[in-house]
Amino acid sequence: MFGWEFPPHITGGLGTACFGMTKGLLKNGVEVLFVVPKAYGDESQEAVRLINASDVSIDIRKTEELEFWKNITYLEVNSSLVPYVGPEAFDNLMESAEKVTTLSEDSIFNARYTFSGKYGENLLEEVARYALVGAQIARDSQFDVIHSHDWLTYAAGIAAKQATGKPLVVHMHATEFDRSGENVNQRVYDIERSGMEAADRVITVSNLTRNIVIDRYGIDPAKVITVHNAVEPTEQIDFSQVEKHVPEKVVTFLGRVTFQKGPEYFIEAAYKVLQRDPNVRFVMAGTGDLLEKMIRRVAQLRISxxxxxxxxxxxxxxxxxFAMSDVYVMPSVSEPFGISPLEAMRSNVPVVISKQSGVAEVLQHALKVDFWDIDAMADAIYGLLQYKSLPRMFSKYGAQEVNSLKWENAATHIKRVYEQVC
Structure with a gap:
């Protein structure tokens, strides 16, 4: 299994999903060798054997590496276009927005390469190198199937398949259309499509994503299978005594502050709620390329x-x-799935989610609105804050519902996909 991050070193939901998935697969009798570009040594290995790509050497004299390199071409990509920008990478990217990545054989064919494991300006160089190392790891390992998560690891999956002839499953957690709308990065789109075309099966996290894969990438529907995400059971930590230090109700947005997550709609809905009830506090937890713009908008609306x-x-x-929150809102413009509402419901917090999210396909006890309908969003938030029976009902039945969405059940379907291709 090729990934780009693994808890506790994560920048979003991808690493969290991989962690839950591997634990679920272990319960289904599947052993996982999980490869990451950079391991820090404190990752949980209760369900995986973690392989650090930074520890793997490749022999540049081998014909296989040279032949593979000739067959892949990575163009220069502006650093500001990369997805999943974490807090450390964000500052660096803003300072180097005009820089581009230039690849050279000297940088790619080092005997050993230390990956940053981040989403910075050298991302495409790391993706290329990761593919070469992936092929080496595949040749040196015993396994039955290759599983690659998101476009960053698709080239590694293809390389491993070419090196061993083993079947490839690619997992589409988010498409370029989710991240960028219609302003897609063509190189990322091409990598996504080539990965799905090379795969024996494509797993999508929702039917919403499955339809995009089929309609926008032209992938054969027969090999595209939906397996909805799940949520990890929370550890029995008592947060009942957590103090908010404010008397007001708290409404929370938690996620990357990017186009995909719809933070601007959350702010506009917050403004409308505050016109009716000024005794509410709103929290935006996260970072991303729209953060500065969101701070300015809050100041303009005079709701700071x-x-x-x-x-x-x-x-x-x-x-x-979540323990301090009275309502959780996920106003995503295009959300392939969305694990954070499940985490909120697991904590007995009622949720408002956009209809444009994959998780809306599996949740019944959540208020669903169109992401663009800030009036409906504000009404939903206001209702959950003002009418005591409403949040009580959603909290009770929502927690029961989310507890049935277990990774071991999702892993049963993933194992079935493995069995189909082996």
Whole structure:
């Protein structure tokens, strides 16, 4: 299995999904060798054997590496176009927005290469090198099937398939259309399409994503299978005594502050709610390329005293944020799935989600609105804040519903996909 990140070192939902998925697969009797560009040594290996690509050497004298390199071409990509920008990479990218990645054989064919494991200006160089290392790892390992997560690892999956002849499954967690709307990065689109065309099966996280894969990438519907994501059971940590330090109700947005997540709609809905009830506080937890714009918009609307920006949260801090929240909102413009509403519901927090999200396909006890309908979003938030029986009902039945969405059940379907191609 090729991934780009693994807890606790994550920048979004991809690493979280991979962690839950591998634990579910272990319960289904599947052993996973999980490859990451850079391992830090503190990752949980309860369900995987983690392989650090930075520890793997390749022999540039081998014909296979040279032949593979001749068959792939990576063009220069502006650094500001890369997805999943984390808090550390964000500052660097803003300072080097005009820079582009230039690949050279000297940088690619080092005997050993230390990956940054980040989403910076050398991302395409790392993707290319990761593919070469992936082929080497595949030749040196015993396994039955290759599983690649998202476009960053598709080239590695293809290389491993070419090196061993083993079947390839690619997992589409988010498409370029989700990340960029119609302003797609053509190189990323091409990598996504080539990965899906080379794959024996394509797993999508929702039917919403499956339809995009078929309609926008031209992939054969017969090999595209939907397996909805799930959520990890929370550890039994008592957050009942967590203090908000404010008397007002708290409404939370938690996710990357990017086009895909619709943060601007959250702010506009917040403004409408505050016109009716000024005793509410709104929290935007996360970072991304729209963060500065969102801060300016909050200032323009003169709601700064009722709005808080926390920066990126992970682990226990996410659970603490949910413990302080009265309502969670996910206003995504295009959300392939969306694990964060499940995490909120697991914490007994009622949720408002956009109809343009994959998770809307599996949730019944959530309020669903169109992402662009800020009036409906504001009404939903206001209703959950003002009418006591409404949040009580959604919290009770929502928690029961989300507890049935287990990774071991999703992993049963993924194992079935493996069995189809082996």
């Amino acid at each position: 005293t009722r709005f808080h920006f926390t920066g990126f949260l992970r682990g226990e801090n996410v659970d603490r944020m």
